[in-house]
Amino acid sequence: MGLDDRLSEEIRFHIEQQTEKNLQAGMSPEEARRQALIQFGGVQQTRERTRDEFRGAYLENLARDVRHGLRSLRRHPGFTAMAVLSLAIGIAANAVIFGIANAVLFRPSPVVDPATLVNIYESEADQGLNPLSYPNIEDLRRGTTTTFRGIVASAVAAGRVQYGGTAGAVIGEAVTGGAFGLLGVEPYLGRAIETRDDVARGGHPVVMLSHAYWQRAFGGDPQVIGRTVRLSGRDYSIIGVAPASYRGGLPAITPSFYVPMSMFDEVMGAEALDRRGFHSFFVRARLAPGVTFAQADHAASLVAADLTRTRPDGWTPGQRFSLVPSTDVQILPGVDGLIRAAVWLLVAVVGLVLLLACTNLASFLVARALDRSQEVAVRRALGATRGALARQMLVESALLGLGGSVVGLLLALALLKAVLALDLPLPYGMRLDLHLGLSQATLFDWRVLSLIVGAGLVSGLLLGLFPALRGTRAELGPSLAAGTRGNSGQGLKWRNALVVAQISMSLLLLVGAGLFLRSWQQMLAVDPGFGRAPTSVLAVMMPVSRAAPDSSPRMRRLLERLRKEPGVEAVGLVWPLPLELSSSSTRFTIDGRALPQGQEAFRAQRAWVDGEFFDAAGMTVVAGRTFNDDDRRGNQPVAVVSQAMARRYWPDGDAVGHVLRRPSPGEADLVVVGVVSDIKVRSLGEAPRDVVYEHYLQGDRLPAITYVARTTTDAARMTQTLLAAGREVDPDLRVMQATTMAEHLAMSRLPSQIGAVLIGVFSVLGLALAAVGVYGMVRYTVAMRTREVGIRMALGADAAGVARQLATHGVRLVLVGGAIGAVASLLAARFLATLLFGVGSFDPVALTGAPLVLGLAAWLAAYLPARRASRANPLAALRAE
């Protein structure tokens, strides 16, 4: 029975009873009923009021509590601001880190049935997992037609896009036709790239736009379908727009457009699709119905074994296909572990910051509950129930929490904006917003928003619960009788514990920050062995086509052109540039030198260079010579090797003249003609590596080339000169990176720089929060002891002594917290080892520096309020009671 029915029946019954009574009193039936109705009053009105009483009461009470809470918070603006801001800082830090991780790593994919997708890489012994070369993909496809429903290849396709009056270099993705259908991704507009769009090389100039690029460059115009854009000098018709949630098949990068794979060579101006050595294709495959992962892995290994037999030129023994379930891959299996470790570290760090903020809030709330014990006692004496009072206090702390969420969101937006505005030295001029898909909208994801609101609300409610329950238990007698801010023992103990917790967490953060700063410092101190002088760097691709299949004459022409440029001291070219993402290696044997058990050849890093590169890069020739004009195609192929390699294989110092025999049919044997100084090739942290330098005109055609020019003038300006000269030599030049060597080196230090800066910033925030906690606690103790201080001052105690004594309590807490924090840091530092560079987890600088900084901050936070109290006028202090 509903509420209304019940009420109607009760009212009807009531009126009938009254009518009956009136009848007995002698009224006429009509009169009796009329009088009964009059006596009852407005039936409808009663009904509404009763209903409100019963139902609306909760909401009404809540509204009243909220109003009361807001009023009460307004009355204590300092307290409110501190609490809200503390929480907001903690929430903002979490929102930004989680928002970025959510957008980049855990981005949701609209792909259908991801459990039946596998990523496929090539791997070999200790070389990690690499992208495939296109011919290998085609062989794999042929050998696994019953295993996979389909195989999708994706590759970065950078091109120059002209549309309307605008033109710019844009990063896109070349993708196998039918990929969208296979993955189950529906186009947002128009149609997707289908199998029929990917048949003949260069025969399908169609392009699909990414949702973000369509919005950004085409203003989200739905009429764009069927129009043409000019891409790398050819008109492409726009056939569709991908959905916003799909971010392509490349690791981390969000492409702006998609073209059929058959157009890849044309867009890039490369001849990559036919080259077995061009490892640039990321592969996803859909398992055929009923096929298990293990079966697929076995089928792929059969193809690999077949390749070993039939393609000795492009497939070395030991090379194999590595399958990884797509759901297990975040960016690349090789780096996922490190990224995950870094993300977890950051999550732990911002979690600590939030925890610090929460301890502040808790400490504030406990103090407030103490302050209120008298008010609570009075109100309970006046008949307020304990539940109502507790609810009111809870509503108040929930309001604080929500305030923290709102301000936290605003802070996070500002923080993210600042991060996006940073000019980070990312590879290939990538930008966080364009290529990683980060924007302020990153925060307006439901997961991030729930984190923001949830963190505020939960911490508000959770932290408010204890003071609400305890604070309202206050016994009437003692509190009222005490008259002053009494009843302090329990609450103070809690606040002390909170301060100790804060200090220990803050120390943990500071030690972490110290270790990462030291790690960065070590990284800065590493000499990469090249590029110390001002040097310009220009990485380009010189497009090749059927008409001009070899770009090396143009490469050489540009080199000679740059040599004449005023301000250039030495200029050379290299591929791949050391400390760049790409790398190359070669296999060789040496006559008379035994191979390690089970291996068929030695392996070394390899770079193609010209003779002047070493001078331009600032390397020195240790023995023999570098390359000269006689070293060209047709003459004896020669090599220059690194000092480390020379020492390893020819410890007697007679490297020059020896021969590197190479088992791969495409690679000729090399005569060592010189030895050069060691450089860092793949990472700054590595030990000197074996490197074989070959002459760029004696090897295979290079897919790209990097010009390195040592200059007497400003390197950035010289880069522009290089760029202009490059465009002159080849108007169709594709610029991959135009930068300075200093920037390039900064890029390789970026991870440790980001680590140091982020953790540094967060630990400073944590320190500030802890300082606020200590400050608040000491101020509070001082406030409670105002009378005592007044009396002692009146009796002639000196101000400094009183201040010292008041601060002592705080300092003692800091010492206890510091001791706990130190133990925790020693334990935690062990887990950081994998992320640190050149710093042990027991780094003395970090381990002594952090406590010093913390000690100073805590001492100030404790001393300032104490000193202020001791300066107070004793009379005023006494009168205040």
Next chain:
Amino acid sequence: MKDKSDVLQGTLDMLVLRALQLEAMHGWGITERIGQWSEQVLQLGQGSLYPALYRMERQGFIRSEWRVTDNNRRARYYSMTASGRRYLHDSLAQWRRVSRAINLVLEVTTAN
């Protein structure tokens, strides 16, 4: 002075609970009982009785159930809970304190 007076603000709950102290009653019964006890001085406005009953039920001071009256009519009977008993006890104590205080003040002033 009017011979019939509205229930003093805030005392309604006390009166209702007092009426329910001995036995469970329906709404009309409560009005009648208070009327009798107060020699018809206190007339509960129905407009405030039912809202108060529903509110106190929500607060857990009383509970209600359908029962059949002596003359075989169905009616909603209200009875007091333990928490209502405590509440009545507290309220009465407070009421005595306050009314005593008020009386003291009034007697002092009338004496002057």
